[in-house]
Amino acid sequence: MILLMSSSGSAVGQVGDVSSPSDIFQEMTVDIQLRYAARSVLFPETRRSGQVGDLAYGSVQLDGRNLFDIAAPSPIADGLEPRGANPVNVRIKRVENRLKTFLREHLHTRRDLESLSVAVTQSNTLYVVQASTAAMADPVTLATVTDDDTEIYGTTTPEVGGYFAKQIQQGLSRAYREREISYIQKVVAWAGVFWLLAGLLSFLLWRLSQRTQRRQWQLREELRSLSSDLTPAGHVDTPLEEAERADHLRTTAYSLKRRLNRQRIHLQGLMLAQGLLWLLTVSFCLRLFPQTRTVGLLFLNRPIAVAFTWGSIILIWQANLYVTERLVFFFLQHDETISSRKQERLQKRLPTLADTLKGFVQAILIIIGMILSALFIFGFSGFQLFASAGVVGVAASIVFQSALQDIISGAMLLWHDAYAIGDVITVGDSSGKVEAITLLMTQLRSAAGELISLRNGTIDNVKNLTKEWSRLNVAVDVALNTDTDKALHLMGEIFAAMAAESEWRTSILEEPDILAVDRLAYSGVTLIIRAKTAPMQQWSVTREYLRRLKQSLDEAGIEFGVPQQTIKVQT
Known part of the structure; x- marks a missing residue:
């Protein structure tokens, strides 16, 4: 029963339709059907808050459901710095504590509920909302209607008080109903069904994860054994066969890496789905019960937002992988309009650029994910976050100065195509075949099998022995x-x-540009021949040329030069 009372306790008017206690109970019973509970669980209310002029307002909740909004002067009005607790939050906490105390101390039986009366009374100049039952000697004040409340609702104080009383009446009735044994039995059954469905879905996701992991292992094994499988045992490749095998190896390896990356993204998505499933399950079950509904909302709001943020990042990353890989795979196919030499260089450079681009995009997405997660978890405002990010950025630029130098150097090396994966380079005292390039470092594999890691910031002089073309350079002393x-x-x-x-x-691109006598010395005459060869073919061409040259010189009776020394003895 909701009445507007004078200070003497007599009714001065009715607010809305007045129903008997039995009618209220019947309305409450219909309202508390599991259909309403399911709807409120699936689409939970969030606490409203905001500011109107110099007033801040927020929602009063009971068992995680909004009842009505109350207001108080904003602590940041007139540009003043907030000090202490927010006044509107203090009011909300006070009213909610009163509602919980009344529910715990005065609503014990259905008789108490049927006799529940929430009335608005006027005491001096204030309107207060009071509640009582048949077993109570005096009513209990639950809320006070202030001028600030009237201002945000834009109506009269009695009407605002009547609205408060109506919402409190419905909220207390619903809260009592949700604590009855019959309701608890039903929601426990619903929670059990939901846990069973979640368990089945979780098992399905687990099976898919196991399948994805097995597929990843198979792809890694294929990638590891690819080079040995492409060359039959006991077979020696000719330079043409070696070049064709290298192209086939490069294309096949990149295809395997693309599939492996895709499986890795699938596994990450399945793991995220697994976590999200149990997060939703726990949140759903907690929100079925009034005592734990607030905790369930905590599980739902910020963690779900963070999970969806990272899920979206994974989808964007997957799209980036797909587009990048399709472009690279398209350009890796032979193009008749491009010379074979440029085509081979393109096949080396594109995977290098693609891997670096994917790493850069991944870093950007991770940073965005961390920023959005901080917004959701800690509730930072955009200004606070960007101000903090600016300070952190300046500090990071000082602390990680060498890393930034490596990134800039790596970007310049890639932009100018100083080398690519598969090239043989010499950097200072280190020499080897490039195996990996990132914005931070370059990794080489030496002839002895050593893996050499070089920071890009320390690379200032690079000798690329296999870019576009190489050279046969043979000198022999006769x-x-x-x-x-x-x-x-x-x-x-x-x-x-x-x-x-x-x-x-x-393997031989041009006629010799030098074929002449290079030097005369006491050890003999140095003859030199120099000619262009295909990239990576200078060593095989040189070895074969030296073998034939030795045979021909022996057949022609030409002797190799040996150091000579003349000793004159005077007697």
Whole structure:
């Protein structure tokens, strides 16, 4: 029963429709059907708050449900710094404590509920909302209607008080009903059903995760054994076959890496779904019961927002992987409009750029995810967050100065195509084949099998031995009495014979640009030949050329130069 009373206790008017206690109880019973409970659980209310002019307002809740809004002067009105607790929060806490105390101390039986009366009385200039039951000697004050409340509602004080009384009446009735044994039995049954469904879905996600992990292991094994599988045992590749095998190896390896990355993203998505499923399950079950509904809302609001944030980041990352990989895979296919030399260089550079781009995008997405998570978890405002981010950014730029230098150097090396994965380079005293490039470091594999890691910021002088083309450079010492024209002619014939053979035709790009006498010394005459070869082929061409040169010089009777020394003895 909701009445507007004067200070003497007599009714001065009715607020809205007046119902008998039995009618109220019947309305409450319909309102507390599990259908309403399920709707409130699936679509929970969040506490309203805001500011109107110089007034701040917020919602009074009972068992996690909004009843009505009350207001108080804003602590940041007129640009003043807030000091102490927020006045509106203090009012909300006081009213909520009174409602909980009344529910705990005065609503014990259905008779108490049927006799529950919430009335608005006027005491001097204030309107207060009071509640009583048949077993109570005096009513209990639950809330006071202030001018601030009237201002935010834009109506008269008695009407605001009547609204407060109506909402309190319904809230207390609903709270009592939700504490009855019959209701608890029903929601326990619903919670059991939901736990069973969550367990089945969790088992399905677990099985999918196991399948994805097995697929990842298979792809890693295929990637590990790829190079040995492509070359039959006991078979020696010709330079043409070696180049074709390298192209096939590069394309196949990149395809396997693409599939492996996709499986890794799938596994991360399944793990996120698993966590989100149990987060929703716990939140749903906690929100079924009035005593734990507030805790369930805590599980729902911020953690769910964080989970959805990272889920969206994973989807964006997956889209980035797909687009990048499809573009790289498209350009890796042979293009008739591009020369074979440029095509080979493109096949080396694109995977390098793609891997670096994916790493950069991943870092950006992680930073965005951390910023949004901080917004959701700690409730920072955008201004506070960006101000803090500015301070942290300045501090990080000082602390991680060397890392920033490495990133800038790595970006410049990639932009100018100083080297790519698969190139053989020399940096200072280190030399080897490039295995990995990131914005922070470069990793080389030396001829001895050592993995060399170099910070990009320390790389200032790079020798790329395999970019676009390489060079055969052979110098041989012959005896001083050798016919140099005959020896040079013999060296040229050997080179021409190799260039005419199909096995070496693709490895030798041009005729020798130098074929001449390079030096005279006491050890003999130094003859030199120099010519362009395909990238990575200079070593195989040089080894074959030296083998043939040794045989031809022996057949021609040309001796190698040896150090000579003349000793004169005077007697």
